[in-house]
Amino acid sequence: MLIQQLINGIVLGCVYALIALGYTMVYGIMQLINFAHGEIYMIGAFVGVIGLGWWGAEWLITTNPWIVLSVAALGAALFAGGWGLALERLAYRPLRGAGRLQPLITALGASIFLQNFVMVSLGAREKVFPDLFHGKGIQLSTITLSASQIAILVVAPLLMLGLTFLVKRTKLGIAMRATAQDLKMASLCGINPQSIIAVTFVLGSALAAIAGVLVGSLYGVVSFYIGYQAGLKAFTAAVLGGIGNIPGAMLGGFVLGMIEALGAGYISSEYKDVYAFVVLIIILLLKPGGLLGERVAEKV
Amino acid sequence: MRRFFLLALFLIVLFWISSGCKGGSHIVIGYAAPMTGESAKMGDDISKGVLLAVEEWNTKGGIHGKKIRVEGYDDRADPKEAVSVAQRAISQGVRGVIGHYNSSCTIPASNLYDEAGVIMITPASTNPQVTSRGLKHIFRVCGRDDQQGKTMADALQPLGKIKVAILHDKTTYGQGLADEFRKHLSSDIQVVLYEAIQRGDKDFSAVLTKVKSVQPNVVMFGGLYPEGGLITKQMRDLGISSIFLSGDGTYDPEYIRIAGKAAEGAWLTYAPPADEIPTAKEFLKNYQAKYGEVGPYSLFAYDAANILLGAIAKKVDASGLELANIIRSTQWQAAMGTIEFTEQGDPKQAPYVMWTVENGKLVVKK
Known part of the structure; x- marks a missing residue:
C-alpha cells in the first residue's frame, strides 16, 4: 500500500508541479500572482476533449492512443498558449506600471470571466474525456499503474527537464532570468521585456494545458470549474517551494502531492486538503520564503 | 441635470424590476435547483419537468383564466446560495417552489419558505430532516434515506458474511444515506472502512488504495x-x-x-421504473418529444409542479397554510400513480428498488 500511495502522490505531484511552474515564472518576472492560470489549465483540458471528439476517428484512438494523446497535448499547449498571450495583452499589459494590486484584481476578474465564458459557451455539464487506453496498464503484484498515470510520470519530468534546460542554457532563458532579476536593467541591456513577459505567459500556459490534457485522460472528466481547485493547489505548491523559484515550484508540487496522498491514505481522506495547508503554514513559519526561496533584498 | 437624469433612470429601473416581479395577472411559481456547477444536469431535468407541467396547464387555459409563469432560481448546489435564492423567490411573490435538489440546500431554504408561507415541494431531497422538523409548508414527492438505506442494506443480506467499505461526500444527503445504510446492516456484515471524500475532487486514488488494502466485498x-x-x-x-x-x-x-465500462454491474437504489406505470407513459412520451432523454427526477418535478398547481386551482386566493392543508388532505392522481402525503409531508408510499448497470443501461436488478 505504501508504494501505491507513493505512486499516487508522485502522479498528483507531477500535475501540481506543471501548473505551479506557470505561477512561479510569471511571479518571478512580474511579481504578479496570475490567478487566471488555473483557468488556462481548464481550457487546455477542454481543448483535449474537443480535439479528440472532433477527430472522432475511433480507430486511431484504439490503434495509436499515445500518438493521439501527444497530438492532443500539443494542440492544447498551442491553443492555451494563445490564450495566455491574449490574457497578458488584454488584461495585464495595459496595467503595466500601475502598481501590484490592480493586476492582481484583474487576474481574479479574468479568472471569473474565463470560467463563466467556458460555462456559457460549452455548457455546465461534465465533458467525458475519451477513454484512450481502455484500462491498459501495468500490474506488479499489488501495485497498479494505469496507462494515463504512466503518461504523466513520463511527460511531466521530461517537460520540467526541458524547461530547466531552456532557462539555464539558452539565450532566451538568460534573458528571462535577467528580466526576473531586474526588469529595467535588462531592458537597458537590449532585452525587450515585453516579449520576454509574453514568452513567459505562453510557456506557463502551455505547461498547464498539457497538464490539463493528461489529467483529463487520467480521470476521464473535464468541467469548467476544475481550474479553481487545481489552480489553488498549484499556487500552494508554488508558495511552498518558494514563489518565483522554478525548481522550488517543482519541489513544492511533489511535496504537496505526497502529503495529500499519504495524509489521505494513512490518516483520513476527510481532511485531505487540511494536511496540505497545515504543512504550508508550518513551512512558511519556519522558512517564510518557501522551501527553496531565497530572501531577496528589497528592490529599489 | 445629469444627476437628476441618473436618478430618474434609477427609479425607472427600480419600478420596472418591482413591477416585473409581482406578476399581476399571472400566477407565479418557481423552481430552485442547481442550474450550474457539478449537479447542473439534475437542475436541468427538474426545470424541464416543471416547465412541461406548466405548459400543459397553460394550454388548458391556466388557472381560472390566469396564466402561470415560472421563475427559475439557481442555487448552484450551495447551501448559502440556496438561502439567498429562497429569499429572492419569496420577495418575488411566488406561490410555491419546486426544489431544491441537494438536501443540504433544501433544509436551510425550507426554513425561509415555511416562515414566509410559501409552499415548497422537493422532487429529490431524500434526507429525513427535510420533513421531520415539523414545517407546515414543506413537502416532498420522493422517498426518504432511511427507507433507501434499508433497501440497500437488505440487498446485501443474501451475500452472507461480507465486508463493506463505506465512502461518503460529507454532505447532508451523502453522509445521511451512508449512516442510514450502516444502521440497517445486519450484524453479519462487517464495516471495514468508513471514510469521507471531498466534493468536487477528481482524484480518489489515495482513499481507494486504502479501500483496496482492506479488501471489501462491497464498496458503498x-x-x-x-x-x-x-x-x-x-x-x-x-x-x-x-x-x-x-x-x-x-x-x-x-x-x-x-464511469464508462467500469459502471457495469454497479448496484444503485432508485424508484421503481416509470415506464411500467401506465399513467407515466403519457408523461414520458411528451417529455421525450420535447426535451429528449428523461432524467431521474424529471418525473418527480413534473408531479410536484402538478400537485402545487392543482392545489392553487382548488382555491386561487388561498393563503400558504390553506394551500398546504389542501395538499395534505387530497389524494393526488399524479403521473407516478396516486400520491398521498403524511402529516409530515412525505409521500405515504415511497418504495425503492435496486437497479444495476447492464451493457451501459440502467435496468432493474433481478
Missing part, C-alpha cells in the same frame, strides 16, 4: 454521480473488483458516461 458510496462515476472508474483502474453500491444521487445516465 453515499453521494452524487460526478464523484460516484469517478470513484467507480478509479476503483476498477486500481484493480478493485468489489461491488459498487450507491443511491439515487448516483442513479443517472451521466454516471455511466463518466
Whole structure:
C-alpha cells in the first residue's frame, strides 16, 4: 500500500508541479500572482476533449492512443498558449506600471470571466474525456499503474527537464532570468521585456494545458470549474517551494502531492486538503520564503 | 441635470424590476435547483419537468383564466446560495417552489419558505430532516434515506458474511444515506472502512488504495454521480473488483458516461421504473418529444409542479397554510400513480428498488 500511495502522490505531484511552474515564472518576472492560470489549465483540458471528439476517428484512438494523446497535448499547449498571450495583452499589459494590486484584481476578474465564458459557451455539464487506453496498464503484484498515470510520470519530468534546460542554457532563458532579476536593467541591456513577459505567459500556459490534457485522460472528466481547485493547489505548491523559484515550484508540487496522498491514505481522506495547508503554514513559519526561496533584498 | 437624469433612470429601473416581479395577472411559481456547477444536469431535468407541467396547464387555459409563469432560481448546489435564492423567490411573490435538489440546500431554504408561507415541494431531497422538523409548508414527492438505506442494506443480506467499505461526500444527503445504510446492516456484515471524500475532487486514488488494502466485498458510496462515476472508474483502474453500491444521487445516465465500462454491474437504489406505470407513459412520451432523454427526477418535478398547481386551482386566493392543508388532505392522481402525503409531508408510499448497470443501461436488478 505504501508504494501505491507513493505512486499516487508522485502522479498528483507531477500535475501540481506543471501548473505551479506557470505561477512561479510569471511571479518571478512580474511579481504578479496570475490567478487566471488555473483557468488556462481548464481550457487546455477542454481543448483535449474537443480535439479528440472532433477527430472522432475511433480507430486511431484504439490503434495509436499515445500518438493521439501527444497530438492532443500539443494542440492544447498551442491553443492555451494563445490564450495566455491574449490574457497578458488584454488584461495585464495595459496595467503595466500601475502598481501590484490592480493586476492582481484583474487576474481574479479574468479568472471569473474565463470560467463563466467556458460555462456559457460549452455548457455546465461534465465533458467525458475519451477513454484512450481502455484500462491498459501495468500490474506488479499489488501495485497498479494505469496507462494515463504512466503518461504523466513520463511527460511531466521530461517537460520540467526541458524547461530547466531552456532557462539555464539558452539565450532566451538568460534573458528571462535577467528580466526576473531586474526588469529595467535588462531592458537597458537590449532585452525587450515585453516579449520576454509574453514568452513567459505562453510557456506557463502551455505547461498547464498539457497538464490539463493528461489529467483529463487520467480521470476521464473535464468541467469548467476544475481550474479553481487545481489552480489553488498549484499556487500552494508554488508558495511552498518558494514563489518565483522554478525548481522550488517543482519541489513544492511533489511535496504537496505526497502529503495529500499519504495524509489521505494513512490518516483520513476527510481532511485531505487540511494536511496540505497545515504543512504550508508550518513551512512558511519556519522558512517564510518557501522551501527553496531565497530572501531577496528589497528592490529599489 | 445629469444627476437628476441618473436618478430618474434609477427609479425607472427600480419600478420596472418591482413591477416585473409581482406578476399581476399571472400566477407565479418557481423552481430552485442547481442550474450550474457539478449537479447542473439534475437542475436541468427538474426545470424541464416543471416547465412541461406548466405548459400543459397553460394550454388548458391556466388557472381560472390566469396564466402561470415560472421563475427559475439557481442555487448552484450551495447551501448559502440556496438561502439567498429562497429569499429572492419569496420577495418575488411566488406561490410555491419546486426544489431544491441537494438536501443540504433544501433544509436551510425550507426554513425561509415555511416562515414566509410559501409552499415548497422537493422532487429529490431524500434526507429525513427535510420533513421531520415539523414545517407546515414543506413537502416532498420522493422517498426518504432511511427507507433507501434499508433497501440497500437488505440487498446485501443474501451475500452472507461480507465486508463493506463505506465512502461518503460529507454532505447532508451523502453522509445521511451512508449512516442510514450502516444502521440497517445486519450484524453479519462487517464495516471495514468508513471514510469521507471531498466534493468536487477528481482524484480518489489515495482513499481507494486504502479501500483496496482492506479488501471489501462491497464498496458503498453515499453521494452524487460526478464523484460516484469517478470513484467507480478509479476503483476498477486500481484493480478493485468489489461491488459498487450507491443511491439515487448516483442513479443517472451521466454516471455511466463518466464511469464508462467500469459502471457495469454497479448496484444503485432508485424508484421503481416509470415506464411500467401506465399513467407515466403519457408523461414520458411528451417529455421525450420535447426535451429528449428523461432524467431521474424529471418525473418527480413534473408531479410536484402538478400537485402545487392543482392545489392553487382548488382555491386561487388561498393563503400558504390553506394551500398546504389542501395538499395534505387530497389524494393526488399524479403521473407516478396516486400520491398521498403524511402529516409530515412525505409521500405515504415511497418504495425503492435496486437497479444495476447492464451493457451501459440502467435496468432493474433481478
